[in-house]
Amino acid sequence: MTANSKIxxxxxxxxxxGHDRGAKTVASALRDHGMEVIYTGLHQTPDAIAEIAAQxxxxxxxxxxxxxxxxxxxPRVKAELDKRxxxxxxxxxxxxxxxxxxxxxxxxxxxxxFGPGTPTEDIAKWxxxxxxxxxxxxGEQS
Amino acid sequence: MAQAHNLAExxxxxxxxxxxxxxxxxxxxxxxxxxxFVALWPRVGRAWRIGVTGPPGAGKSTxxxxxxxxxxxxxxxxxxxxxxxxxPFTGGALLGDRIRMDDRTLDPxxxxxxxxxxxxxxxxxxxxxxxxDVLDAFGFDSLVLxxxxxxxxxxxxxxxxxxxxxxxxxxxxxxxxxxxxGLLEVADVLVVNKSDLPGADRLLNDLNEAVHVRFLKRxxxxxxxxxxxxxxxxxEQVLEAVEAHRAHVVAQGLESARRKKRVQQVHHMxxxxxxxxxxxxxxxxxxxxxxxxxxxxPQELAATLLSEVMSxxxxxxxxQR
Numbered sequence: 001m002t003a004n005s006k007i008x009x010x011x012x013x014x015x016x017x018g019h020d021r022g023a024k025t026v027a028s029a030l031r032d033h034g035m036e037v038i039y040t041g042l043h044q045t046p047d048a049i050a051e052i053a054a055q056x057x058x059x060x061x062x063x064x065x066x067x068x069x070x071x072x073x074x075p076r077v078k079a080e081l082d083k084r085x086x087x088x089x090x091x092x093x094x095x096x097x098x099x100x101x102x103x104x105x106x107x108x109x110x111x112x113x114f115g116p117g118t119p120t121e122d123i124a125k126w127x128x129x130x131x132x133x134x135x136x137x138x139g140e141q142s
Numbered sequence: 143m144a145q146a147h148n149l150a151e152x153x154x155x156x157x158x159x160x161x162x163x164x165x166x167x168x169x170x171x172x173x174x175x176x177x178x179f180v181a182l183w184p185r186v187g188r189a190w191r192i193g194v195t196g197p198p199g200a201g202k203s204t205x206x207x208x209x210x211x212x213x214x215x216x217x218x219x220x221x222x223x224x225x226x227x228x229x230p231f232t233g234g235a236l237l238g239d240r241i242r243m244d245d246r247t248l249d250p251x252x253x254x255x256x257x258x259x260x261x262x263x264x265x266x267x268x269x270x271x272x273x274x275d276v277l278d279a280f281g282f283d284s285l286v287l288x289x290x291x292x293x294x295x296x297x298x299x300x301x302x303x304x305x306x307x308x309x310x311x312x313x314x315x316x317x318x319x320x321x322x323x324g325l326l327e328v329a330d331v332l333v334v335n336k337s338d339l340p341g342a343d344r345l346l347n348d349l350n351e352a353v354h355v356r357f358l359k360r361x362x363x364x365x366x367x368x369x370x371x372x373x374x375x376x377x378e379q380v381l382e383a384v385e386a387h388r389a390h391v392v393a394q395g396l397e398s399a400r401r402k403k404r405v406q407q408v409h410h411m412x413x414x415x416x417x418x419x420x421x422x423x424x425x426x427x428x429x430x431x432x433x434x435x436x437x438x439x440p441q442e443l444a445a446t447l448l449s450e451v452m453s454x455x456x457x458x459x460x461x462q463r
Contacts, residue, residue, distance in 0.1 A: 052240065
């Protein structure tokens with residue numbers, strides 16, 4: 001990593017979910033925290049989200065979901081990312097997700113999921129800290 | 143995870159994750175990029191590079207998507223680099239061009255990369271041309287380079303593309319706009335997009351006249367094409383115009399045309415790298431602020447700093463002259 005590297009984030013909307021106010025709010029907030037944010041737009045398949053993440057070489061994939069289908073879709077996004085050698089990305093997300101589902105998804109590789117009412121500041125700070133931690137570890141290896 | 147070594151080798155074998163990582167290195171001005179790229183340079187030069195520029199909201203991304211669709215229907219592979227602006231205040235960016243290219247995402251013959259302009263002011267990012275070089279080396283047949291939405295004087299695309307397509311749409315000014323110096327002059331192909339909107343005929347006329355009068359002495363007649371990319375109307379004509387321009391450039395001598403553009407590319411790269419060095423590690427920013435505080439004028443300061451730089455450059459041959 002060099003001094004010039006920016007944090008690149010993909011904000012994705014998987015599945016049949018037409019509510020993107022939250023995704024857009026978070027995307028704008030991350031932009032205002034100096035990150036480069038790629039927004040997928042609505043109705044993406046897990047396949048497409050993983051493919052975009054790979055082409056854009058992002059550091060972070062954040063999914064937004066309010067449809068209740070997170071237990072079906074989130075693991076599939078993770079699997080598609082792994083298939084493309086993108087297992088290293090910081091995986092996160094948010095929306096209407098019950099606590100027990102959050103815990104189950106955490107065990108499957110979602111570093112952290114955020115619920116309604118989370119200040120965007122918290123999300124941005126957490127992402128920055130996590131990415132810097134990972135880049136630091138990567139630097140030590142090489 | 144993309145291994146940090148042998149990216150060039152993996153790219154040649156068709157590994158798309160190596161392609162993605164090399165573009166990231168180019169963007170970050172990572173010194174490893176130049177080292178890996180040496181092996182790829184001989185593979186660069188096969189793809190035709192189409193630059194697409196124009197004001198915000200003219201329909202550039204939609205046109206790029208349709209051009210890619212058409213190229214794919216002719217069994218050509220397409221690499222796309224789409225640039226959006228970086229905030230001058232936060233350094234962040236929202237990259238939204240690929241939303242309009244949604245249906246190309248899972249096509250294995252298409253690769254789309256979004257780029258933030260990161261402090262460049264010419265409509266592209268500093269690494270845009272390098273990203274195109276990497277896509278070219280990977281083997282894409284056509285490259286499309288989409289600039290940020292431009293005003294009247296962002297010309298970097300001129301040196302990065304073989305054919306420059308300027309996209310305009312009705313309702314953005316009268317015939318005086320078409321007479322001004324600037325954007326129109328960089329066009330090899332002019333597109334009036336959203337040509338189903340009122341005012342399109344007028345704009346077409348104005349542009350045809352402006353092109354006819356002003357470019358009379360040029361060897362290439364800039365075609366003005368009416369299109370409505372959202373309904374796919376006129377997109378074939380745009381691509382035809384690009385192909386015609388390509389034939390023209392090839393007939394005139396492609397290598398020398400490209401070399402001239404490369405000279406400009408080196409010029410820009412060097413200027414930016416030099417500025418970065420001087421204003422960053424050398425601390426000129428703080429120094430100039432101090433001097434201004436002491437009452438010196440910007441003109442005087444610029445002259446002093448220039449003579450400092452120049453005095454470091456005196457090589458023996460220059461001194462002898």
